[in-house]
Amino acid sequence: MxxxxxxxxxxxxxxxxxxxxxxxxxxxxxxxxxxxxxxxxxxxxxxxxxxxxxxxxxxxxxxxxxxxxxxxxxxxxxxxxxxxxxxxxxxxxxxxxxxxxxxxxxxxxxxxxxxxxxxxxxxxxxxxxxxxxxxxxxxxxxxxxxxxxxxxxxxxxxxxDSAYTESDLSRADLIRRLIHQNIGTHGGGLVSLARHLNLSPDRTAHVVREETGCSFKELQLEARLNYASALLRTTGLPVAQLARECGFATLPNFHRQFKEKFDKTPLEYRKTFSKE
CATH class of the missing domain: 3.30.450 (Beta-Lactamase)
Known part of the structure; x- marks a missing residue:
């Protein structure tokens, strides 16, 4: 889907x-x-x-x-x-x-x-x-x-609205959809995903890695950083507000994680994109 x-x-x-x-x-x-x-x-x-x-x-x-x-x-x-x-x-x-x-x-x-x-x-x-x-x-x-x-x-x-069930989506796609759907919410963690899948948190963590090849934290971080990069390219949101909307609790953590993935600070990334 x-x-x-x-x-x-x-x-x-x-x-x-x-x-x-x-x-x-x-x-x-x-x-x-x-x-x-x-x-x-x-x-x-x-x-x-x-x-x-x-x-x-x-x-x-x-x-x-x-x-x-x-x-x-x-x-x-x-x-x-x-x-x-x-x-x-x-x-x-x-x-x-x-x-x-x-x-x-x-x-x-x-x-x-x-x-x-x-x-x-x-x-x-x-x-x-x-x-x-x-x-x-x-x-x-x-x-x-x-x-x-x-x-x-x-x-x-x-x-x-979760109109699609696991019979409509592969479980990997369902997991990714739920993670992306809750990018900006601090309550959209493993426990929330486990509740949606009707599994225990431990079992959910195992299923996530089994179906996607990544841990829940890895998928969540990747989704948040990819969304942040899209917002940096296509909006003028201040970096602090953008970090909050992407689910990062603190600005220093966002800067550190973003630079680790993209080898640039958020502002450097936005400036580089504007020069391409």
């Missing part, structure tokens, strides 16, 4: 002939979705001066504006590239931001569709080689992206 989001995205990409990038804001989706970074040549060319402006426009600046584009929008980035953008919401909570593209924008966009637009660089080299689009494709892809968002939202709700 953890493969469903990537399969849904792959199907969307196949039928729309686009590429999807997801800015993840949720630990469950962070576990399941791999498409998280723009790597297309036109995007890389646009980022030569500063990737930070692109990243801020794509994610940080969009987050407070997401309410305007809840049903999806067209996006014109700094390079003048057209993409489709769709926030995936769980009530008022943002799960991720979907971007699909890339296309060369037509001279005139449909007047009834919302447009999220950045200040333009006005460099024709940045859109060279991109396929053009038209009104018919613009409307079809926008609708398809809304359907993809609904699919991801449905999957997230089912996973979050």
């Amino acid at each position: 953890l493969k469903i989001p990537d399969r849904a995205i792959a199907a969307f990409e196949h039928f729309t002939k686009t590429d999807v990038v997801a800015y993840i804001q949720d630990p469950l989706l962070n576990l399941a979705v791999r498409r998280k970074v723009h790597t297309k040549p036109n995007c890389c060319l646009a980022k030569r001066d500063t990737v930070e402006k692109c990243y801020n426009f794509d994610c940080l600046d969009f987050i407070p504006e997401r309410w305007k584009y809840r049903t999806g929008a067209l996006k014109i980035c700094r390079a003048g590239i057209l993409e489709w953008i769709q926030p995936v919401m769980d009530g008022n909570r943002l799960l991720c931001i979907l971007n699909a593209g890339l296309r060369r924008a037509p001279a005139v966009l449909p007047g009834d569709l919302p447009v999220y637009r950045a200040p333009q660089l006005n460099n024709p080299e940045l859109v060279r080689g991109l396929a053009p689009t038209d009104e018919a494709e613009i409307r079809l892809v926008l609708e398809a992206l809304a359907q993809l968002a609904a699919r991801l939202r449905e999957w997230h709700a089912e996973m979050r």
Whole structure:
């Protein structure tokens, strides 16, 4: 079941002939979705001066504006590239931001569709080689992206609410889901997992290692650090707040564990990513 989001995205990409990038804001989706970074040549060319402006426009600046584009929008980035953008919401909570593209924008966009637009660089080299689009494709892809968002939202709700049982998930996937679901809670420990699996804590510890090849603590730490790295890349949260949201009781422990895994402090990691 953890493969469903990537399969849904792959199907969307196949039928729309686009590429999807997801800015993840949720630990469950962070576990399941791999498409998280723009790597297309036109995007890389646009980022030569500063990737930070692109990243801020794509994610940080969009987050407070997401309410305007809840049903999806067209996006014109700094390079003048057209993409489709769709926030995936769980009530008022943002799960991720979907971007699909890339296309060369037509001279005139449909007047009834919302447009999220950045200040333009006005460099024709940045859109060279991109396929053009038209009104018919613009409307079809926008609708398809809304359907993809609904699919991801449905999957997230089912996973979050434990609608799937062990007969639907492998036990290893179930264990990983429960750990990711409780990343930010200090009560989401081995005892909580044992209660959910209807096993003793000792038996649960044995099952976790038997099914995943790792101890519970190793899986929990890996999940928290991976989620922290995603938040460092895709949000502007202060490090102390980010550490708390990822389940670390103290900031020094977070710094130590993060540097041990990534060979950088959290701030160094965020700065390195902004320069790539």
